[in-house]
Amino acid sequence: MPWPTLPIENLPAWAYLNDVSFHNAQVTNIKGKGYGVVCSKDLEATDGTADVPALLTVPHDLVLNAAAVDEYAKEDKSFRQLLDTVGHHVTKRNPSPCTTPPSYRTIGPELTTLQSARADVLLFLLVQTVLASRSGHSPVGVKNPWTEYLQFLPETVLVPTLWTEDERHLLRGTSLEAAVNAKISALDAEFALIREKSSDITCWFALLWEHGSVSFTDWIRLDALYRSRCLELPRSGESMVPCIDMLNHSAAPSAYYEESPKDEVVLLPRPGVRVAQGDEITISYGEAKSAAEMLFSYGFIDRASTADGLVLPLSPFPDDPLAKAKLVAFGEAPKIHVARDDGRDGPIRWRSAFAYLMCVNEEDGLEFRVLQQTDGGRQLRVFWQDEDVTDRTSAFETLLRDHPLSALFGLRVATVVQECLQTQLERMQSTAPPDAASGELREDCYRAALLLREIEMDILERAIEALEEERSSLLTDKNVVAYLGLKEPAESGLAGEEASNEPDDFS
Numbered sequence: 296m297p298w299p300t301l302p303i304e305n306l307p308a309w310a311y312l313n314d315v316s317f318h319n320a321q322v323t324n325i326k327g328k329g330y331g332v333v334c335s336k337d338l339e340a341t342d343g344t345a346d347v348p349a350l351l352t353v354p355h356d357l358v359l360n361a362a363a364v365d366e367y368a369k370e371d372k373s374f375r376q377l378l379d380t381v382g383h384h385v386t387k388r389n390p391s392p393c394t395t396p397p398s399y400r401t402i403g404p405e406l407t408t409l410q411s412a413r414a415d416v417l418l419f420l421l422v423q424t425v426l427a428s429r430s431g432h433s434p435v436g437v438k439n440p441w442t443e444y445l446q447f448l449p450e451t452v453l454v455p456t457l458w459t460e461d462e463r464h465l466l467r468g469t470s471l472e473a474a475v476n477a478k479i480s481a482l483d484a485e486f487a488l489i490r491e492k493s494s495d496i497t498c499w500f501a502l503l504w505e506h507g508s509v510s511f512t513d514w515i516r517l518d519a520l521y522r523s524r525c526l527e528l529p530r531s532g533e534s535m536v537p538c539i540d541m542l543n544h545s546a547a548p549s550a551y552y553e554e555s556p557k558d559e560v561v562l563l564p565r566p567g568v569r570v571a572q573g574d575e576i577t578i579s580y581g582e583a584k585s586a587a588e589m590l591f592s593y594g595f596i597d598r599a600s601t602a603d604g605l606v607l608p609l610s611p612f613p614d615d616p617l618a619k620a621k622l623v624a625f626g627e628a629p630k631i632h633v634a635r636d637d638g639r640d641g642p643i644r645w646r647s648a649f650a651y652l653m654c655v656n657e658e659d660g661l662e663f664r665v666l667q668q669t670d671g672g673r674q675l676r677v678f679w680q681d682e683d684v685t686d687r688t689s690a691f692e693t694l695l696r697d698h699p700l701s702a703l704f705g706l707r708v709a710t711v712v713q714e715c716l717q718t719q720l721e722r723m724q725s726t727a728p729p730d731a732a733s734g735e736l737r738e739d740c741y742r743a744a745l746l747l748r749e750i751e752m753d754i755l756e757r758a759i760e761a762l763e764e765e766r767s768s769l770l771t772d773k774n775v776v777a778y779l780g781l782k783e784p785a786e787s788g789l790a791g792e793e794a795s796n797e798p799d800d801f802s
């Protein structure tokens with residue numbers, strides 16, 4: 296659909312009409328970053344916490360989240376019908392802070408409705424965009440301040456879900472390769488579901504789908520806009536806030552946002568900062584985000600503020616007869632997290648809760664039982680050493696700790712993780728990106744991908760080294776030595792029939 300746009304010069308009028316107040320600050324173009332907010336008068340904030348005038352104040356009723364979408368739906372019967380059919384998240388009054396990065400939440404293949412706060416907001420934005428792009432036609436829904444505000448937002452965001460296939464190829468071997476593919480598949484499933492469900496409602500069929508009005512790219516774009524602009528508010532949770540979402544990120548931010556006692560969202564200068572007239576006011580998008588997370592969510596990497604780390608998917612052994620049961624019992628996508636302690640100074644550490652479950656088997660004491668329930672249902676239960684650990688499948692590292700063969704299990708896990716990282720590194724090394732951006736490759740995407748590759752290659756190399764040290768140390772453990780038959784089995788009492796002289800056979 297043609298993306299409706301309004302010149303940024305119209306924003307002050309929109310702000311005035313909607314009670315958004317800017318105080319010595321204004322939105323303007325910033326080279327290389329799209330729009331941003333600059334100081335219109337020298338700013339010198341005191342160190343004290345005494346009342347500081349807000350640089351920007353946004354009334355609570357403009358904050359867009361699932362609760363707000365619910366309110367809009369009360370005034371708009373047709374939108375309510377769409378929301379009830381396709382999505383509708385149940386809103387809690389005081390949402391707990393979100394722990395999973397929204398960017399990495401994916402939807403499984405069994406998608407039947409879109410029940411998330413994000414999906415409700417996206418549906419709302421989709422309808423508003425269609426309403427805005429239909430100027431001249433008879434209105435089909437109720438317009439609101441967002442119908443117009445949307446038109447100030449950029450047409451594209453450089454997040455990898457909106458990169459071309461050639462640009463995405465630059466991510467081969469990085470942690471984003473699988474994450475971006477999974478995200479695009481999840482978006483595709485969402486879009487198919489919206490299409491299927493809303494096509495049954497006559498007015499929405501006409502509005503959304505007749506003449507191919509809305510395309511999959513529109514849905515990807517809305518998702519990108521949401522991901523790159525939503526904030527975590529202390530009380531209102533994950534939300535989009537107009538005008539506050541015009542602030543760019545910096546490793547040395549000059550401002551921060553919070554919710555006032557009147558539930559307005561306010562932008563305040565950081566204590567002690569000075570910003571000269573015409574200089575940009577910035578906030579922090581988070582200090583603990585990795586380069587991959589920054590690129591995935593915002594479409595750029597700020598080397599000065601990214602934490603060294605990456606997350607990779609982990610698959611169970613293809614020949615493990617318990618693989619499926621382990622996956623079901625684990626209940627979430629298995630991953631390996633690699634990160635440096637203390638941001639960029641500490642040693643590289645890794646963790647992978649699934650790797651511990653993955654590396655034990657029936658002969659070690661792992662058992663799955665299917666319990667028949669009184670209501671006819673069946674339930675998978677997990678036992679470790681005859682103890683029911685169904686609720687602790689992510690705690691196998693701890694569960695294995697007291698076992699006499701804990702070092703052997705540790706060795707298996709370290710080997711599996713090292714192999715996974717090594718495969719990833721080799722995949723990255725096997726694809727050399729071109730020397731420069733050309734043709735289909737946009738310069739910003741090319742540079743961001745190269746930086747990500749450089750950062751992740753370094754992390755992978757260091758993690759592989761650390762794992763090699765860990766394995767070497769575990770290989771000297773007396774129980775491991777005995778188990779692997781590197782010593783005489785008779786000496787150990789542990790090796791038994793399973794002793795092997797093949798040191799690499801840990802699986």
Ligand SMILES: C[S@@+](CC[C@H](N)C(=O)[O-])C[C@H]1O[C@@H](n2cnc3c(N)ncnc32)[C@H](O)[C@@H]1O
Pocket residue numbers: 327328329330331448449452453523524540541542543544545592593594595597
């Ligand atoms: C919340 S919006 C900020 C306003 C945005 N610049 C605009 O034009 O509407 C976030 C987006 O701004 C851009 N951005 C923010 N901080 C940036 C930075 N330090 N360097 C480059 N781009 C940045 C990225 O495109 C990001 O996805």
